[in-house]
Amino acid sequence: MTDQAEWFRQLRVELIAAWAIAKKDMLIYYLKPNIIVSGMLFPLFMFLAFAVGRPGTPSVMIPGLIAITILFSASSIEPVSIPLERRMKTFDRLISAPVSLHAVVLGESLSGFLYSIGIAAVPFIAGIIIFNTPVINAAPLIIGVLLTSFCFATMGTLFASYPTESPGDIMSMLNVVRLPLIFISGIFIPLGQIPAIAQLLTYISPLTYGNDLIHAAYSGTTYFSPVVDIAMLLVFILIFQFAANRLYKKFNE
């Protein structure tokens, strides 16, 4: 077999393994109580706590709710599943399979990604049916939801690389990052109104670019160019994926 054929064969094997890992997570973890709380209820209550009573039309609030939902739901599966798998020693099964760590990281992230898309559909549908909030442009919504979901799912996998058997340890660290992101990413305060000193922070938040794209679907305008939003989300995905791969390798040594 030529090197190129072997490369494609292994790529196919890696994708099959990643999908098998994602399916396994769906069957086992989607209905675990701590995932329902952190992935579904937590973003809803966070949003209600900060949005109720503030001025804003549904067309402003719904994209924000979708963005927050994605942030919390996409990054909720792996910080629970991976420490539990370490505790049950099933994680050894994944890291000793004849696939690369990239496939394991991808598979774990895929489960968070799909979960997040399912959960994000709730505020989206509620926006249309209950609040009569139409989508002006579907393309940025679809691209924004897909990329943001995958980005935060990969971030969850990255945090879950910390070698602990307790999901609480990872959730605590993750919330130190997730909670500030809500306030510096233009969800409650439009990006243009954020104080200059905090503007720099908005640029290093992936949620800024995801929220910008999702918001554009409802308002028709973006703060950054859509190309910049997409490019930045892709950059964050690559950084998280490679960092996760490296850390899993390091912590296993």
Place this chain on the structure above:
Amino acid sequence: MYAIEVNHISKHFGKLVALNNISFSVAEGETFGFLGPNGAGKTTTIRILTGITVPTGGDAKIFGKDIVNETIAARRTMGIVHETSNIYTDLSAWQNLMFSAQLYDIGKAVREKRGRDLLELFGLWERKDDKTSGFSKGMKRRLTLAMGLINEPRLVFLDEPTSGLDVQSNLIIRDVIRDFNARGVTVFLTTHNIEEANLTCDRVAIINKGMIAAIDSPEKLKKTIQSVQSVEVALDPVPAHTEDGLRQIATVSEVRKLGDKFRLITEDPPAVISGVMAYAKAQDTRVISVNTYGPSLEDVFIKLTGLEVRHHGVKTVD
């Protein structure tokens, strides 16, 4: 080509030396036992040979593939049965098995055929759709073994396969190991059950404090310590202070009480038998059985790992 070739492997965790320059090889089709006390380096060795951990120094090859640089190719040839029964208890036996098969890129028709064969072999077919959370320890262990064999490996790592299992599971698993041998599958077995290694392994390595203390066939290892022969006697009735009395017999270095029998460790069994008869006559009791034994693999293990047998069990010297 060797199934496993280990060359001067070391593994350090900070200042702790888990493995210190160990080398050995395992021939294709061989059943190789890897024995050692807790913390000796057995699990670290398995983690290196399965590509989970990278050695600090040295190299290891699996069927000629370097485990560090050709990890995936090396792993394709092996099946791994971890020490813990690491199955997904929220999934059924069938789902667990199919998941393992997908990790090894086994096509649907083949994995379903093998899955059925393995579940039947391990007596789990009737329970295939049950969640494994309700399985007994032995059933979980059998399923773990089935998952390790789904890719029909040429080399199987078995980490404590029968530890703490019921008789039925033990018998099934031992039969499977014998079957491996007949089919030319290489087995790398770690176990605390020294008798199991004695009965199933072509060769054993004894590892202690990160170093290989001995490596040979069980019988050759036993011959290295002929000083640890023994005479087992049963007396009826058993006089008071019998252990002390038997310990006074010349050349007896140690007396172990084993149920209703006494085992006298010696390098001169005939002299001890005469001594026992004299003791029985003096105590007005009958000798109802006498058996002599050569050194056991356990004796070799105890001697080489620096363990010391006391009246009430085994303790580490250091």
